[in-house]
Amino acid sequence: MTGVAVVSGGSRGLGRAVCERLLADGWQVATFSRQPNEFVEQAQDKHAADFHWSPLDARDLGRLRGFARIAQERFGRVDLLVNNAGSLHQELFLTTAVQRMEDLLTTNLLAPMVLAQGCARVMMGGGGGAIVNVSSINAVRGYRGVAAYSAAKAGLEAFSRSLARELGPAGIRVNTLTPGFFDSDMTAQVTADNRDRIRRRTPLGRFGTVDEVVDAVMFLASPQSGFITGQRIIIDGGITC
Numbered sequence: 001m002t003g004v005a006v007v008s009g010g011s012r013g014l015g016r017a018v019c020e021r022l023l024a025d026g027w028q029v030a031t032f033s034r035q036p037n038e039f040v041e042q043a044q045d046k047h048a049a050d051f052h053w054s055p056l057d058a059r060d061l062g063r064l065r066g067f068a069r070i071a072q073e074r075f076g077r078v079d080l081l082v083n084n085a086g087s088l089h090q091e092l093f094l095t096t097a098v099q100r101m102e103d104l105l106t107t108n109l110l111a112p113m114v115l116a117q118g119c120a121r122v123m124m125g126g127g128g129g130a131i132v133n134v135s136s137i138n139a140v141r142g143y144r145g146v147a148a149y150s151a152a153k154a155g156l157e158a159f160s161r162s163l164a165r166e167l168g169p170a171g172i173r174v175n176t177l178t179p180g181f182f183d184s185d186m187t188a189q190v191t192a193d194n195r196d197r198i199r200r201r202t203p204l205g206r207f208g209t210v211d212e213v214v215d216a217v218m219f220l221a222s223p224q225s226g227f228i229t230g231q232r233i234i235i236d237g238g239i240t241c
């Protein structure tokens, strides 16, 4: 299956890998991030007809709201939304400033909701689609130092289930992808000791690869998951089982 995909945070990490896979499979992709980088510039050259990137901070909810229309104007429709952009800040809750909590909740919860609303409206006009919300195992288990991030991701999962009920009749499937640790800029700060501890607690004994997470995104975007909605797939090597 191919179509038009909106991917938030497509410049680095998982978002970049999702964009690369979608483009390789023949999709048209509209994405944004705060900064461009080498990948964005190369994709704009190599896939000039099929790749769109905008400079956009997801916390600017007014501009974010319009992004689905930008994708529609460029490519005619939207079939898939991968709500990938996220940000992690680790700090004990008792010292976390309210401004920081607001920032984490805006980036990881409110922005995906606003983008889902814009994309779902366009999808309805096109007869349906799929939304994949990227959560985290922090929504499943408690970990020190990530209370606000965890609250946002748990909220995103609850949002996904209710949205699946609302949008199912319109032919729009909504699912959550819940990864454990995989290597990216976000986890580059994890110390060697903590990496060892995570490996020891993971039944499969390693971090995930970004490609393993992309495989699940592609499954949830595909007709092979055509009767799956309102569900969560946890990809964590078993650390939460």
Ligand SMILES: NC(=O)c1ccc[n+]([C@@H]2O[C@H](COP(=O)([O-])OP(=O)(O)OC[C@H]3O[C@@H](n4cnc5c(N)ncnc54)[C@H](OP(=O)(O)O)[C@@H]3O)[C@@H](O)[C@H]2O)c1
Binding pocket: 008, 009, 010, 011, 012, 013, 014, 015, 016, 032, 033, 034, 035, 036, 056, 057, 058, 059, 083, 084, 085, 086, 087, 088, 107, 134, 135, 136, 137, 178, 179, 180, 181, 182, 183, 184, 185, 186, 187
């Ligand atoms: N890595 C892990 O182990 C892990 C585990 C569980 C869940 N996750 C989730 O997986 C998703 C992707 O994580 P990742 O590890 O690939 O992260 P990453 O390497 O830090 O990449 C994040 C991407 O999102 C963009 N982004 C961040 N904040 C943004 C904002 N305010 N507005 C627009 N774009 C923004 C970044 O570009 P700019 O900085 O240029 O804006 C970048 O393209 C996130 O939702 C994360 O919570 C990751």
